[in-house]
Amino acid sequence: MSLQRLALSKVKGILPGxxxxxxxxxxxxxxxxxxxxxxxxxxxxxxxxxSIIAGNxxxxxxxxxxxxxxxxxxxxxxxxxKASHDILGVDSITIVWSGDGGAADIGxxxxxxxxxxxxxxxVIVSDNxxxxxxxxxxxxxxxxxxxxxxxxxxxxxxxxxDIALLMLMHKVPYVATASVGYPTxxxxxxxxxxxxxxxxxxxxxxxxxxxxxxxxxxTVHIAKxxxxxxxxxxxxxxxxxxxxxxxxxxxxDKARRKPIAEYLKLQGRFAHITEEDVKTxxxxxxxxxxxxxxxxxxxxxES
Amino acid sequence: MIRKVITGNxxxxxxxxxxxxxxVSAYPITPQTVIVERIAEMVxxxxxxxxxxxxxxxxxxxxxxxxxxxxxxxAFTATSSHGLLYMYEMLWWIAYSRLPIVxxxxxxxxxxxxxxxxxxxxxxxxxxxxxIIGFASSVQEVFDMTLQAFxxxxxxxxxxxxxxxxxxxxxxxxxxxxxxxxxxxxxxWLPPREPLPFKIEPGKPFSVGNLGPDEVSMELxxxxxxxxxxxRLVIRDVDLEYAKGFGLRSYGGLGEDFHAKNSDYIVVTMGxxxxxxxxxxxxxxxxxxxxxxxxxxxxxxxxxxxxxxISQSAKAFLAVDRAVSMGHRGILGLEVSSALEGKAPVKNVxxxxxGVDVGPExxxxxxxxxxxxxxxxxxEGWSRPEWYMxxxxxxxx
Numbered sequence: 001m002s003l004q005r006l007a008l009s010k011v012k013g014i015l016p017g018x019x020x021x022x023x024x025x026x027x028x029x030x031x032x033x034x035x036x037x038x039x040x041x042x043x044x045x046x047x048x049x050x051s052i053i054a055g056n057x058x059x060x061x062x063x064x065x066x067x068x069x070x071x072x073x074x075x076x077x078x079x080x081x082k083a084s085h086d087i088l089g090v091d092s093i094t095i096v097w098s099g100d101g102g103a104a105d106i107g108x109x110x111x112x113x114x115x116x117x118x119x120x121x122x123v124i125v126s127d128n129x130x131x132x133x134x135x136x137x138x139x140x141x142x143x144x145x146x147x148x149x150x151x152x153x154x155x156x157x158x159x160x161x162d163i164a165l166l167m168l169m170h171k172v173p174y175v176a177t178a179s180v181g182y183p184t185x186x187x188x189x190x191x192x193x194x195x196x197x198x199x200x201x202x203x204x205x206x207x208x209x210x211x212x213x214x215x216x217x218x219t220v221h222i223a224k225x226x227x228x229x230x231x232x233x234x235x236x237x238x239x240x241x242x243x244x245x246x247x248x249x250x251x252x253d254k255a256r257r258k259p260i261a262e263y264l265k266l267q268g269r270f271a272h273i274t275e276e277d278v279k280t281x282x283x284x285x286x287x288x289x290x291x292x293x294x295x296x297x298x299x300x301x302e303s
Numbered sequence: 304m305i306r307k308v309i310t311g312n313x314x315x316x317x318x319x320x321x322x323x324x325x326x327v328s329a330y331p332i333t334p335q336t337v338i339v340e341r342i343a344e345m346v347x348x349x350x351x352x353x354x355x356x357x358x359x360x361x362x363x364x365x366x367x368x369x370x371x372x373x374x375x376x377x378a379f380t381a382t383s384s385h386g387l388l389y390m391y392e393m394l395w396w397i398a399y400s401r402l403p404i405v406x407x408x409x410x411x412x413x414x415x416x417x418x419x420x421x422x423x424x425x426x427x428x429x430x431x432x433x434x435i436i437g438f439a440s441s442v443q444e445v446f447d448m449t450l451q452a453f454x455x456x457x458x459x460x461x462x463x464x465x466x467x468x469x470x471x472x473x474x475x476x477x478x479x480x481x482x483x484x485x486x487x488x489x490x491x492w493l494p495p496r497e498p499l500p501f502k503i504e505p506g507k508p509f510s511v512g513n514l515g516p517d518e519v520s521m522e523l524x525x526x527x528x529x530x531x532x533x534x535r536l537v538i539r540d541v542d543l544e545y546a547k548g549f550g551l552r553s554y555g556g557l558g559e560d561f562h563a564k565n566s567d568y569i570v571v572t573m574g575x576x577x578x579x580x581x582x583x584x585x586x587x588x589x590x591x592x593x594x595x596x597x598x599x600x601x602x603x604x605x606x607x608x609x610x611x612x613i614s615q616s617a618k619a620f621l622a623v624d625r626a627v628s629m630g631h632r633g634i635l636g637l638e639v640s641s642a643l644e645g646k647a648p649v650k651n652v653x654x655x656x657x658g659v660d661v662g663p664e665x666x667x668x669x670x671x672x673x674x675x676x677x678x679x680x681x682x683e684g685w686s687r688p689e690w691y692m693x694x695x696x697x698x699x700x
Contacts, residue, residue, distance in 0.1 A: 011508075039505065039506065040505045040506075041505060042503050042504065042505055044370070051514065052514065054510050054513055054514075055510075055513060055514075056513065056514050056515060056516075057513045057514065057515030057516070057519060058515075060508070060509070060510060060513070062508075062510065063508045064508055065503050065504060065505065065506075065507050065508055065509065065510070066503075066509075066510035066511070067370070067373055067503045067510070067511050067512065068510065068511065068512030068513065069366065069369070069370075069396070069512070070366070070392050070393060070396050072362060072392075073362065073363065073366035073369070073392075073393060073396075074366075075363075076328075076356075076358055076362075076363035076364075076366035076367045076370070077366045077367065077369055077370035077373070078370060079328075079356055079358075079363075079367050079370065080326055080328060080356060080366065080367035080368055080369060080370025080371035080372075080373075080374070080376075080378070081370035081371065081373060081374045081503060082370075082374075083325075083326045083354040083356060083367070083370075083371050083374075083376070084325065084326055084370070084371040084372075084373075084374030084375055084376035084378075085374055085504075086354065087325045087326065087353075087354060087376055088325075088374065088375055088376065090374070090504055090505070091505065092504065092505045093505070109359055109360060109363075110359070110360070110362070110363050110366070112359065113358055113359030113360070113363055116359070117356070117357065117358075
């Protein structure tokens with residue numbers, strides 16, 4: 001789907017003047033979701049930044065039907081909501097729009113349960129790599145070494161978990177990663193996911209200006225750097241095949257990637273890290289690439 | 304009318320079947336398990352046209368029925384003890400969302416130590432959340448109350464979730480003959496749910512549960528409080544209408560009066576052991592004691608009007624509790640005292656905690672001691688609850 005077509009949609013996803021921060025990646029992601037799936041979408045939103053972005057009653061920040069739900073409950077609420085639509089003959093696309101906490105941490109058991117049941121829902125994890133709404137505390141997806149308000153001096157001491165790969169191992173029909181810096185890639189993945197019956201998950205990379213400490217006009221720039229340095233890999237699993245998506249494809253070759261320092265140095269959360277730390281992060285990124293490349297081969301039957 | 308000998312758990316499942324529930328989600332826990340097993344079987348056999356969602360926890364069970372009800376379906380779940388505590392966040396969320404879900408709670412002690420037998424601590428943790436809370440005392444009443452719960456909760460004057468508490472094992476696993484109206488007649492009496500126009504559906508861009516001004520939160524709680532007050536009338540109406548429509552018994556609304564009106568001494572109980580207490584009351588009446596019993600059928604809304612009315616001719620009350628609020632009194636005792644506002648003295652006995660068996664002979668001695676204490680004027684000890692533990696040398700007050 002082209003950017004022009006996205007712009008023509010009747011449903012905008014987000015409404016002007018909503019309370020999101022400047023440069024908010026959730027707003028960018030919601031705009032794409034609204035443009036591509038807005039006509040049939042119903043959103044289930046657990047506690048997080050989007051609880052605020054949805055607006056203060058009687059105003060609204062999002063022009064899609066939206067049910068606010070407790071933090072750890074979203075995938076289960078969506079399961080019940082979709083069941084009611086099936087029984088009452090309502091044609092809907094039930095979407096969980098969650099942050100990293102609601103999906104990967106406090107809501108992980110709920111998410112896993114819904115995946116095991118192969119519920120006909122689409123889960124979008126807009127991952128800004130920390131609990132931003134409560135003031136930038138470390139989460140299960142926060143990068144190693146990143147400073148947060150609960151890892152304020154030495155940075156996070158553990159590696160992040162990979163929610164997309166975890167869900168792939170649940171043997172669900174569709175899993176993909178996406179980035180707010182690549183709206184057409186995200187839109188294509190939403191379109192594909194919406195056509196599949198069963199459990200779908202899209203892990204959306206969402207750089208957060210206040211949380212990562214970069215200037216609010218740089219969200220797209222940072223998101224693109226994550227791809228260009230290989231720090232974030234766009235891939236898609238569907239119909240039994242795993243493929244590296246076109247924007248990430250060139251960076252399969254390590255030599256074509258930009259140095260990871262270019263990505264890290266723009267973010268205040270990494271201001272304290274050493275050259276050695278940068279090297280370790282680079283090695284971890286390469287290890288992740290090896291894993292994804294191997295998975296691509298395994299799922300295609302090449303090895 | 305169909306008569307079957309069934310257990311309390313099966314009675315719940317049968318009521319769910321004839322009620323035309325559309326979505327069921329539950330997580331198994333002893334002693335609730337038979338309810339969910341039976342319903343799963345009904346769904347697989349096609350006897351109940353519902354979707355059964357096998358969730359991974361009680362929190363998700365209540366979350367799933369919340370989603371189903373938000374989409375307009377009639378939804379049901381069941382749990383016990385730790386499962387209910389694990390649901391706690393969702394309990395309040397559902398009540399505050401004003402969604403008329405029905406939940407059976409098979410009462411069971413809270414651990415540690417692990418204990419699968421009944422007391423009332425689990426069910427009473429729901430007290431302040433905005434759920435209507437009923438306590439059944441027989442398998443027949445389990446069936447009747449579950450069915451009535453849908454009618455009460457979905458009534459547009461109410462729109463609140465309803466919990467039906469039934470004693471673990473004493474009711475859940477005990478078989479009694481139960482009269483059940485024909486399914487077609489029930490469907491006429493309880494047509495499909497008609498949700499308010501705030502269903503979450505595509506193309507209707509509004510949101511439910513947004514942030515708002517603080518005043519709105521308070522207004523919503525006030526409206527909820529009013530709905531809970533209105534539910535008193537609805538509970539009474541539904542009880543009468545059900546009895547008349549199906550030729551079954553009327554229980555009397557929020558409370559069941561067993562020789563209570565015009566008696567000097569009033570015993571207040573709740574749940575399955577009320578049958579044992581009635582037996583003791585009967586025996587004492589035969590011996591010439593002017594004693595009656597009020598069984599609390601609905602703990603929320605609480606039958607304070609019924610208690611007040613009875614108190615006009617009563618000398619003293621005895622509340623026998625199966626749950627205690629640490630640092631104060633028995634929970635039912637507290638409620639009875641507050642409802643009577645000092646119009647009559649109240650003795651509070653705490654018994655049967657953790658499923659300790661309390662039979663008619665125990666009630667006989669508890670009630671007799673209460674009457675004697677009053678008649679000898681030795682009620683000063685009533686300022687504190689009495690723990691009834693006859694197997695212990697030390698105990699009492």
